[in-house]
Amino acid sequence: MxxxxxxxxxxxxxxxxxxxxxxxxxxxxxxxxxxxxxxxxxxxxxxxxxxxxxxxxxxxxxxxxxxxxxxxxxxxxxxxxxxxxxxxxxxxxxxxxxSPPLIEHSSMEDVIEEVIEPYRSSLAITTRIGMLKNIDYSSEKKIQVMRIMEEVTMNVHKHANASELYVRWRGNPTHSLLYVKDDGDGFAMDESKTGLGLQNLESRTQFLNGLIKIHSTLNHGTSILLCFPNN
Known part of the structure; x- marks a missing residue:
């Protein structure tokens, strides 16, 4: 006992x-x-x-x-x-x-399109935007997605030497997904973990209570997948 x-x-x-x-x-x-x-x-x-x-x-x-x-x-x-x-x-x-004016009255699709529009002259951009429901995103979420897109497209434009950019946005009643892929130079993942740009992406993803996955290979481009809940 x-x-x-x-x-x-x-x-x-x-x-x-x-x-x-x-x-x-x-x-x-x-x-x-x-x-x-x-x-x-x-x-x-x-x-x-x-x-x-x-x-x-x-x-x-x-x-x-x-x-x-x-x-x-x-x-x-x-x-x-x-x-x-x-x-x-x-x-x-x-x-x-x-501080984008009237962002509260803009749809998430318009926010994304406005970010990538200036790069269409230098990149062949393909977009696929599918919304399964008319989701009412808060201004805070639209701003964070906009900042993430700005960081990604600027990096592609400045550093990737890419010629093509693929952007997909998909929203359903519970979650939203952003997928961005380029055909540029890529980078070594272990050498970029402490980069300020990557830290910004991760911080804004945490603000969204979401997850972000970045995959890149030298000479084979970079892909970024962001997923976050709508509530």
Whole structure:
């Protein structure tokens, strides 16, 4: 009976220790998730503040200078006015990139298409977008998917030496899936695990409570699969 008591007690101690360790790990994971979400939310708020400053401050001042040049110098200020127009367009583009206007009224398909549209002149892009249900994504989720697409397409454009890009988006009542594949140079996975771009992708995926898998082989391109719940 003493032996049985010792065995039962030992099992109970081990079980309690395992349960305590599991709870500790869950708390650490939850805390890490909260920190990531708070960090990304703060980044987007700062982007919004900068976009507002550019739109309300810089662009309005540039428009004032343009109007002043047109009034004071008339036809002799053509070059100045054209230069100011280019500055205004650049400032508007930067403001738009920092904080896309009306994103809450855009569909996820429109968000993806807007990101990849500027690259169609340099890449042969094939898209397949299939929605099994009209899903109402939150603005936060659309922003995270947009940032992920921006990171991926920019890397393909700058580093992959790719000629083709395949983008597939699929949504059903419970989950959404994004698949992106290029035919570029690829990279060694073990050499890129600590890259800032990969860390950004993983952080934004965690914000979505999703999973991301990246596969790349030298000279055989790169594929990225993102899946996250809709709720």
């Amino acid at each position: 003493l032996l049985v008591f010792i065995i039962v007690l030992t099992r109970l101690i081990i079980r309690n220790a395992v349960a305590a360790k599991t709870k500790e790990n869950q708390l650490k994971l939850a805390n890490q998730q909260q920190l990531i979400q708070a960090s990304i939310t703060a980044q987007e708020k700062e982007r919004g503040r900068l976009a507002a400053d550019i739109h309300d401050g810089l662009i309005s001042k540039l428009n004032g200078l343009k109007l002043q040049a047109e009034i004071q110098y008339a036809d002799t200020a053509v070059g100045i006015v054209e230069g100011l127009d280019r500055c205004i367009m650049t400032a508007r583009r930067i403001s738009h990139d920092l």
